[in-house]
Amino acid sequence: MDDAYDPTAYGTEIADEYDELYDDMFETDTAVACLTELAAGGPVLELGIGTGRLALPLARTGLEVHGVEASEEMVALLRAKPGGADMPVVVGDFAEVSVPGTFSLVILAVNTIYALPDQDAQVRCFANAASHLAPGGRFVLDAWVPDVVQFRDGPSVRPRSISDKRVALVLAEHDPVRQRINTTQVHLRNTGVRLHPVNHRYAWPSELDLMARLAGLRLQDRWGWWDKTPFVATSNMHVSVYG
Ligand SMILES: C[S@@+](CC[C@H](N)C(=O)[O-])C[C@H]1O[C@@H](n2cnc3c(N)ncnc32)[C@H](O)[C@@H]1O
Numbered sequence: 001m002d003d004a005y006d007p008t009a010y011g012t013e014i015a016d017e018y019d020e021l022y023d024d025m026f027e028t029d030t031a032v033a034c035l036t037e038l039a040a041g042g043p044v045l046e047l048g049i050g051t052g053r054l055a056l057p058l059a060r061t062g063l064e065v066h067g068v069e070a071s072e073e074m075v076a077l078l079r080a081k082p083g084g085a086d087m088p089v090v091v092g093d094f095a096e097v098s099v100p101g102t103f104s105l106v107i108l109a110v111n112t113i114y115a116l117p118d119q120d121a122q123v124r125c126f127a128n129a130a131s132h133l134a135p136g137g138r139f140v141l142d143a144w145v146p147d148v149v150q151f152r153d154g155p156s157v158r159p160r161s162i163s164d165k166r167v168a169l170v171l172a173e174h175d176p177v178r179q180r181i182n183t184t185q186v187h188l189r190n191t192g193v194r195l196h197p198v199n200h201r202y203a204w205p206s207e208l209d210l211m212a213r214l215a216g217l218r219l220q221d222r223w224g225w226w227d228k229t230p231f232v233a234t235s236n237m238h239v240s241v242y243g
Contacts, residue, residue, distance in 0.1 A: 011070060015077055019051055035226075045066045050078070056078075067087060096128065102137065103137055104137050106129045106140070107141075116201060118201055144202075156174075158170045180199065181200050182197070205240065219242055
């Protein structure tokens, strides 16, 4: 497993295919409805704003939306979309950079807390998010719940999606000491093969809650998904709201 952490790597590598791969996968409308309610009319900061999948529809509801993004390639795609040209975006690492102003809602979506390479960086990210909250503001993230049973016999291979145009497989190896799962998504098409590396340092919800406490935040709500499905023993995702 490669130790060097480059916050631009994921976005830069996947930018040209991101919207095609993920537009339909994440129930964007459901997330936007929940986020709009959480913002309660106040300004929003999205960490890892990407191509604006959430930020642009949030801005269309009338909210003021700002972003942080490491990858210039992702920002370029956001800029090219209607409403994206003028959206304030700071290019940098969301565990470290400061953005002018304070916000009613800070968002970190699509498991992206796990993109940070270790516990220290994730703790810094919580502190950075907390430092950008206006009084009464909230920090919301969504992430998968770790399930390492699939690695009992070593690296795992799983089909992710199958269609007549593309088959996507996920190959992953697990380092339980560092709580890291290094993944390569393999996309097979008639036109060729494309590999997308996605490396995660995972944490159980309880560890994230402690990171929040270190940042002076407390868990306010935890759902199983953006539709506010209750979080239960079988939930494989969580949406966690800290304030
Ligand atoms: C899975 S994408 C999510 C994009 C967008 N939030 C969405 O919901 O579609 C994660 C984004 O976070 C960015 N990113 C990852 N690590 C980062 C870091 N340390 N600092 C800033 N941006 C980062 C990536 O470049 C990518 O655009």
